[in-house]
Amino acid sequence: MALLELQRVTKKFGGLMANHDISFSVEKGELLGLIGPNGAGKTTLFNCISGAYPVTSGRIFFDGEDITDLKAHEVARRGLARTFQVYVASGDLTVIENVMVGCFMHTRSRNRARSQARDILRDLNIEDLSEALVHELPVASQKRVTMATAIASQPRLLLLDEVAAGLSHGEIEEIMGSIRHLHEDLDMTVMLIEHVMELVMKLSHRVIVLDYGEKIADGDPETISKDTRVIKAYLGEKYVREHGAG
């Protein structure tokens, strides 16, 4: 059985069709990339899956259970965690406290939460940031903290929303290492939205492409990179006509 299954998911904002009739499934142990030009509806789809937005129509199943109408916190408790593109926080939470909030999903004990959080930070090589305030950190570190916090809730499916955006080449390498570690060593199923093609193509087993809210391609990275519709979506009709596909 698929871990996550979307059946004809549609999301409208008034007259705007953000996601149209999208169906696919994610198998246990997969590492799936979700790409598409700006405004293609990738983050909206994440929001629908994680329960932040109600869908207009269609059903979403997680591990066989219909989670379409569940609230965000109920979806999270079933083992689906996500990160956010922008970390907006003004607060006074330190890095370790932030990660502890994730740990508290499974324990009431502060000591256990603290020791788990410390392990996760060590695992992601950001132990030395423990006592820093999250909003004072550089973007690259903030992204890893949000990843750490999501992991702390011990998800079975992790949705990563542009964790590599705005990072330098070296930082991308590092974050790729972290994602690989989560997937391979911690057995997490991962689905990631990414604009950094290098990362998507190197990491993903399978890539789904959205354009104008519709799924236009679904396949392994090799095939996707040669798909005419995908190239058209990214580079425009004219480019394809002049250069030919692939």
Add this chain to the structure above:
Amino acid sequence: MEALKSALDFSDFPRIDLLAAGSLAILFLIFPLFPHSSFAMATLIQFLMFSLYGMGWNTIGGYGGQVDLGKAQYVGIGAYTTAVMLIRWDIPFWFSMPVGVCFSVLWSFVLGYPLFRLKGHYFAIATIATSLVLKDLFEVWDFVGAARGLEISPIRFPPPDFLRLIFREDVYYYYVILGFFFVGIFYMNWFRKSRLGFQLRAIKDNEVMARSLGINVHWAKIKTYAIATAFVSMVGSFHTCYIRNIEPEDTMSLDISILIALMAMLGGAGSLWGPIIGAGILIPLKSYLKEWLGARAGIVGIDLILYAMIIMAISALEPRGIWGIVQRFRRRRR
């Protein structure tokens, strides 16, 4: 057991803080042994009461970031429950206080459910409105004495009476409320480190993210609102026995709601010591200003001008209050 250990564990504070807090605690304990004016004693009792109000407010307002300006209605519910039960049925304080807490908490659930659908300023305004409506209702409700209020007659209930909490000398009230105060500090010390405490801080930080971590934001707020309410209601019950004469105006007015929130914000919302620092500054200031300026020169409302100035100063300089300034200073030195 772990909860108790956590409540008694202050080890994450620097030694100088603990030294200061410890010496203050001892000072409070032995204060009545020294010669003092009854005015000073009354001010200290007010300080302890408002510290407790502030601690309660700090759970939802400070850690949770929900600016609640309607706490006075729960002072009223606590105060009136104790007064009515004593006068009508001769039920003593130690029994009526928990009953008052139950009423308050029930009422807080009724209100909290719709109130927490609102956010930010809308929430703050709605809390003011609910509190004022309740006050107006009490002013026309004959069962509770309407606008005349209720009086506990010392002839019918002769002091000293520990069960009914009726004493002639203030020093007894002082030690009772001091006991509450210490318990309050230990409770808050546990609360700030509890799962709920962490979840609230996450909610204050970013509600959407909090939800994605499995936190039922609406329920967490309602729960915390009930905790805040319980604190305030207890002290409201104490207020009845201490003042022995209550009316809607001096238990449920907007002034009290604002003062409670303001103290916690001035001292440092979302910190353990904040409400105590805030009460320690504002209550003596208020008492002495009234005594010196108000009574002598006939200038009324000088304390209100002062509050306004404090609100402006906090919002302009440091939203986390005096404790925020201390923390910032310490971070910089490190």
